[in-house]
Amino acid sequence: MVRGTIPRQPAKTGRHEGARRTPKPAAPPRTFTPKALAPKPAPKMTPRAAKPVAKYDPLAPERVREILKRLDERYPKATCALHHRSAWELLVATILSAQCTDVRVNLVTPVLFQKYPNVQHFAALKPEELEPDIRSTGFFRNKSKSVVGAARKLVSDFGGEVPNDMEKLLSLPGVARKTANVVLGTWFHHATGVVVDTHVTRVSHRLELTRQENAEKIEQDLMRIVPRERWIDFSHQVIWHGRQLCMARSPKCAECPLESLCHAADKTWSTVEIHKAAKP
Numbered sequence: 001m002v003r004g005t006i007p008r009q010p011a012k013t014g015r016h017e018g019a020r021r022t023p024k025p026a027a028p029p030r031t032f033t034p035k036a037l038a039p040k041p042a043p044k045m046t047p048r049a050a051k052p053v054a055k056y057d058p059l060a061p062e063r064v065r066e067i068l069k070r071l072d073e074r075y076p077k078a079t080c081a082l083h084h085r086s087a088w089e090l091l092v093a094t095i096l097s098a099q100c101t102d103v104r105v106n107l108v109t110p111v112l113f114q115k116y117p118n119v120q121h122f123a124a125l126k127p128e129e130l131e132p133d134i135r136s137t138g139f140f141r142n143k144s145k146s147v148v149g150a151a152r153k154l155v156s157d158f159g160g161e162v163p164n165d166m167e168k169l170l171s172l173p174g175v176a177r178k179t180a181n182v183v184l185g186t187w188f189h190h191a192t193g194v195v196v197d198t199h200v201t202r203v204s205h206r207l208e209l210t211r212q213e214n215a216e217k218i219e220q221d222l223m224r225i226v227p228r229e230r231w232i233d234f235s236h237q238v239i240w241h242g243r244q245l246c247m248a249r250s251p252k253c254a255e256c257p258l259e260s261l262c263h264a265a266d267k268t269w270s271t272v273e274i275h276k277a278a279k280p
């Protein structure tokens, strides 16, 4: 042993004087994440006000306007298909057209008006005498009574002239609002209502313009949503539409200009949702 060098002794306190402390284990190296790539804290969820969903309204003015516009474009010259030369002939043809095609009526009336040229001739008939001439139009007994009854009333109360007035027309036997509207609109150009026949009823139901079944109530609904100046044309256009495209069976929806506005339950082709209640 070298002289003067004393080996260190353990301290009485139990501590090694000058002894080195055990180093703490090194912290793992920090990874650097650019701010832009750091995951963002999830946004706080605040309840949003629900956006109001516009409720479908089949009678919305803009929808009705669009239907009228498309009918105008498709049927610009729609008019009454019953051949006639006077208000009386139109009245008779309209009575005969109930439950019968206009084509059939147009075959019957020329022969009829050649045989009985004016209202006085019809007024002088017994209903049974008229029956054979109109048999092919169906319901000929009732129709004979109506035509002869109307002729007699016109001769006795209106000087043989068809009145230009709804109330007076309705006083004639066999004349209801449909017939009166046809005569007033087509012959006199008076918009007193909307003609509601089987075609108008079916198309109006499919287009959800009414839910009524009764003709007069359907007419009231249509008169509320269609502007008065359109009543006459609208009637003709819807009747033509019912004949050409929107038939009772197998409507030609793929060709129909109203297709995108129509939700009818019995459509044969559709790009829009179907409404079960929109039945003919």
Ligand code: SF4
Pocket: 206, 207, 245, 246, 247, 251, 252, 253, 254, 256, 257, 258, 259, 262, 263, 264, 266, 267, 268
């Ligand atoms: S889409 Fe079909 S059901 Fe609707 S109006 Fe046109 S033809 Fe009639």
